[in-house]
Amino acid sequence: MKPPPFHYHAPRTEAEALALLAELAPAEGRILAGGQSLVPAMALRVARPLHLIDINGLPGLDRLDVGDGHLRIGPLVRHAMIRRESVPGPLGALLDKVRGHIAHLPIRTRGTVCGSLANADPASEWCLVVATLGGEMTARSLRGERAIAAEDFFQGFMATALEPDELLAGLRLPLLADGTRWGFHEFSRRAGDYAQAASLVVMEVRDGVVLAARIGIGAVEDRPRRLPEAEALLIGRAPTAELLRQAAATARATLLPTDDDPTRPALAEAMIRRALADAAGIALP
Amino acid sequence: MTEALDVTLTVNGERHAVRVEARRTLADALREDCGLTGTHLGCEHGVCGACTVLLDGEPVRACLLFAVQAQGRAIRTVEGLAEGGELSPLQRAFIENHALQCGYCTPGFLMLGTALLERDPTMSDEALVDALSSNICRCTGYANIAKAVRAAAAEMRERVPA
Numbered sequence: 031m032k033p034p035p036f037h038y039h040a041p042r043t044e045a046e047a048l049a050l051l052a053e054l055a056p057a058e059g060r061i062l063a064g065g066q067s068l069v070p071a072m073a074l075r076v077a078r079p080l081h082l083i084d085i086n087g088l089p090g091l092d093r094l095d096v097g098d099g100h101l102r103i104g105p106l107v108r109h110a111m112i113r114r115e116s117v118p119g120p121l122g123a124l125l126d127k128v129r130g131h132i133a134h135l136p137i138r139t140r141g142t143v144c145g146s147l148a149n150a151d152p153a154s155e156w157c158l159v160v161a162t163l164g165g166e167m168t169a170r171s172l173r174g175e176r177a178i179a180a181e182d183f184f185q186g187f188m189a190t191a192l193e194p195d196e197l198l199a200g201l202r203l204p205l206l207a208d209g210t211r212w213g214f215h216e217f218s219r220r221a222g223d224y225a226q227a228a229s230l231v232v233m234e235v236r237d238g239v240v241l242a243a244r245i246g247i248g249a250v251e252d253r254p255r256r257l258p259e260a261e262a263l264l265i266g267r268a269p270t271a272e273l274l275r276q277a278a279a280t281a282r283a284t285l286l287p288t289d290d291d292p293t294r295p296a297l298a299e300a301m302i303r304r305a306l307a308d309a310a311g312i313a314l315p
Numbered sequence: 316m317t318e319a320l321d322v323t324l325t326v327n328g329e330r331h332a333v334r335v336e337a338r339r340t341l342a343d344a345l346r347e348d349c350g351l352t353g354t355h356l357g358c359e360h361g362v363c364g365a366c367t368v369l370l371d372g373e374p375v376r377a378c379l380l381f382a383v384q385a386q387g388r389a390i391r392t393v394e395g396l397a398e399g400g401e402l403s404p405l406q407r408a409f410i411e412n413h414a415l416q417c418g419y420c421t422p423g424f425l426m427l428g429t430a431l432l433e434r435d436p437t438m439s440d441e442a443l444v445d446a447l448s449s450n451i452c453r454c455t456g457y458a459n460i461a462k463a464v465r466a467a468a469a470e471m472r473e474r475v476p477a
Contacts, residue, residue: 031359035317038337038383069340069379070360082337086384110373134449136367136374136427221448 033072037081044170047085048197052172054081055194061085063105066133066141067149085197096205103201109138109146109156120206121163127214128155128230134222147183148198150190152288153224153249155216157184161254162230162246163203170199184253187288210234213308215301216249225249227297231305233269240264245281245306250298252288257281260302269310278303322386326351327395335382342366344382345392353393353422357451364450367423368392374430374449393422396429405429405467414463416454423450428464436468 039054041047051059059081062068071077085091091106094116101117114126132138132146132155146156147167159165160180167178169192183191192198206212216228228248234241243264248254260281267273282299307314317336324331324341326349333348340359345351345368357363359378366377369391396403405428408414415421424447431438431446438446440461447461 032343033338033340033381035336035338037317038320038381040383065379065381066361066376069381070362072338073360073378084384130445134364135430135446136364136376136449137361137379139370139373140375140379221445 031073031075033069034075034078036072036079039081039083040087041083041085042087044088044091044197044199047083047088048170048172048195050081050083051197052195054083057081059083061148061197063145063148064108064141065145066137067145067151099205101203101205103143103203105142105144105197105199107143109133109141109143110135112143118205119208120210120212121203124206124212124214124230124232125159128159131155131214131216131218131225131228137222144198144201147201148190148192150184150188150253151224152187152252152254153226153228154254155225155228155248158228158230158246158248158254160201160203161248162232162244162256163206164244165204166202167198168200168202169193169196171196175199181255184255187252189253206232207234211309211311213305213310215304215308217297217301227294227301229298229301229305231302231309233264233306233309235269235310238268240267240269245277245302247281247285247298247302250285250287250294257284257302259284269306269312271307271312271314274303274306274310274312274314277306320383322383324349324382324385324390325388326390326392328389333382337381337383339382340378341368341380341382341385341390342377344385345377345390348382351392351394355419355422357419362451363420363423364427365420365423367426367450369426369430372430372433374427391426391429393425396425403429403467404470405432405464408463408467408470409460412459412463412466414455414459415452420450420452420454424452424460428460428467431464432468432471436471438468440465 060079062082062084091104093104095102114122212232216225230246232244243261245257260277263277287294319334331349355365357365361376361379368377
């Protein structure tokens with residue numbers, strides 16, 4: 031179908047965009063960034079914004095900066111711009127791998143990282159990364175700027191802590207120290223489809239023992255999150271196949287899937303097990 | 316009905332002055348306002364890839380962009396692939412390798428394939444198959460499409476020595 035009618039606004043400065051958003055948000059006004067989720071939702075008549083504030087013409091919003099131990103991703107950084115060579119250390123390799131799982135090439139050239147976060151689909155890979163690594167979002171409005179931690183940002187199915195007049199002005203991810211190990215796995219029915227279950231694991235191992243571990247799950251509950259019970263099981267122990275199996279089983283037992291698809295818990299456990307195995311660098315059949 | 320906007324689209328190097336509603340997608344503007352019906356529309360929500368065009372050299376879904384957003388950008392469509400009446404290497408390879416049956420998805424695959432070849436004609440088979448999974452074809456089973464892109468890549472590699 032065709033998108034429903036709307037009024038189009040193309041601000042030239044961020045100040046102008048924020049003023050428009052403050053004025054139009056109460057009148058069903060929304061930000062248009064990559065549009066790769068919003069425009070299909072409009073075509074399906076699921077979303078009917080009366081005003082779109084297109085931020086694509088704003089200068090300087092597509093910056094990817096590294097400094098102070100963090101990666102900063104501006105609101106117009108497209109999925110395709112997240113590449114191993116632009117981010118140092120293990121985080122670069124991790125994000126490069128995750129990028130390849132996001133939709134398809136022609137969507138990745140246009141869709142934005144921050145747009146995915148603002149959309150907060152439970153199956154979004156970037157949302158899983160932010161929840162697992164503890165990313166920090168910057169929200170900006172005429173009222174000022176505030177930082178929102180990952181655990182506060184995702185509030186439910188496609189719901190975030192952003193106020194209607196707030197622009198998601200950036201994302202900050204902590205860089206990963208050299209030697210940090212990680213694994214990412216997702217199951218989807220076809221390449222590029224929404225994940226049925228996805229897991230990201232990040233681990234620090236020293237002298238054969240797990241010092242720190244983060245286990246994230248996406249596409250299963252109404253929002254992505256870490257699984258603290260399973261993480262706790264790993265700390266101070268050697269990451270053997272048996273321990274990783276136990277951790278994945280513990281993770282499964284703590285999940286609250288949003289649907290009653292009988293395959294979902296098994297898929298989730300399998301993705302967690304595989305991500306754990308990749309992070310630990312062992313083969314787990 | 317919302318206000319009409321005056322937009323100039325630069326398609327295959329030619330300027331088209333059109334007057335469109337904001338909700339007019341680039342795909343519809345190409346077909347209805349510019350008369351360039353080579354770009355096809357399948358699903359109209361970004362899944363099938365039939366409407367794939369190049370925007371400043373990058374493959375994009377023309378159904379997920381509004382025409383007004385393409386102002387000032389270089390748009391390439393399937394009509395621009397042949398030069399001086401001569402088909403591009405990829406177009407010829409599609410014919411020679413039977414990479415189409417009904418032809419509905421073909422413009423999208425040609426534009427996607429063109430973008431891939433212009434970026435990196437040496438791309439691995441795995442990367443090629445992954446990239447081609449962007450678009451849907453209901454006739455060929457994809458094998459001959461991948462074969463055609465590989466054939467065109469080989470021809471382009473021969474022409475431009477590394």
